[in-house]
Amino acid sequence: xxxxxxxxxxxxxxxxxxxxxxxxxxxxxxxxxxxxxxxxxxxxxxxxxxxxxxxxxxxxxxxxxxxxxxxxxxxxxxxxxxxxxxxxxxxxxxxxxxxxxxxxxxxxxxxxxx
Amino acid sequence: xxxxxxxxxxxxxxxxxxxxxxxxxxxxxxxxxxxxxxxxxxxxxxxxxxxxxxxxxxxxxxxxxxxxxxxxxxxxxxxxxxxxxxxxxxxxxxxxxxxxxxxxxxxxxx
Numbered sequence: 001x002x003x004x005x006x007x008x009x010x011x012x013x014x015x016x017x018x019x020x021x022x023x024x025x026x027x028x029x030x031x032x033x034x035x036x037x038x039x040x041x042x043x044x045x046x047x048x049x050x051x052x053x054x055x056x057x058x059x060x061x062x063x064x065x066x067x068x069x070x071x072x073x074x075x076x077x078x079x080x081x082x083x084x085x086x087x088x089x090x091x092x093x094x095x096x097x098x099x100x101x102x103x104x105x106x107x108x109x110x111x112x113x114x
Numbered sequence: 115x116x117x118x119x120x121x122x123x124x125x126x127x128x129x130x131x132x133x134x135x136x137x138x139x140x141x142x143x144x145x146x147x148x149x150x151x152x153x154x155x156x157x158x159x160x161x162x163x164x165x166x167x168x169x170x171x172x173x174x175x176x177x178x179x180x181x182x183x184x185x186x187x188x189x190x191x192x193x194x195x196x197x198x199x200x201x202x203x204x205x206x207x208x209x210x211x212x213x214x215x216x217x218x219x220x221x222x223x224x
Contacts, residue, residue, distance in 0.1 A: 105158040108157050
């Protein structure tokens with residue numbers, strides 16, 4: 001099993017451009033998450049999904065949109081990139097959101113917005 | 115709102131030393147406390163998960179404890195090795211999500 005994979009690994013955007021980050025998991029997990037990690041800020045939850053066709057806002061959702069059309073995929077979109085969105089983005093998944101479950105993380109996508 | 119704090123932010127120890135990493139949280143209504151490891155340029159790897167009804171979990175040289183009443187968790191690493199060098203993050207699970215601390219960067223010197 002590949003676990004959680006993320007595409008692309010690294011991307012440079014100009015301010016105002018758009019892009020989509022793809023997360024895929026092959027563990028048949030119900031829950032999927034998008035985080036961003038910034039120096040001195042730790043990981044912060046952007047959006048999450050509790051199942052196919054569902055999405056919900058996390059701590060820092062502004063400027064991002066997400067879609068979960070297929071259970072194994074969770075897409076994160078930036079419609080008009082801003083320098084403040086320069087960050088490392090991590091996707092994660094878990095079987096459920098309950099107290100026994102850990103989250104499995106992808107390797108991350110480094111995004112630089114100029 | 116849950117807040118998770120990790121002290122110290124960085125720690126350097128000689129190989130072979132036993133060490134303790136600290137994590138504190140503000141909301142005792144967590145349903146679990148998790149410890150992760152992150153290597154430079156990589157994603158997070160789960161180390162230990164302590165459910166709210168448990169007091170500790172062990173895996174090899176790692177032992178994590180949870181004291182909900184005081185809002186604290188510790189990660190004990192025995193006989194540290196250079197391969198343990200990484201950033202260690204704790205996260206409190208509450209209201210369906212994980213709230214992460216900023217991490218402790220550990221360096222184990224040969």
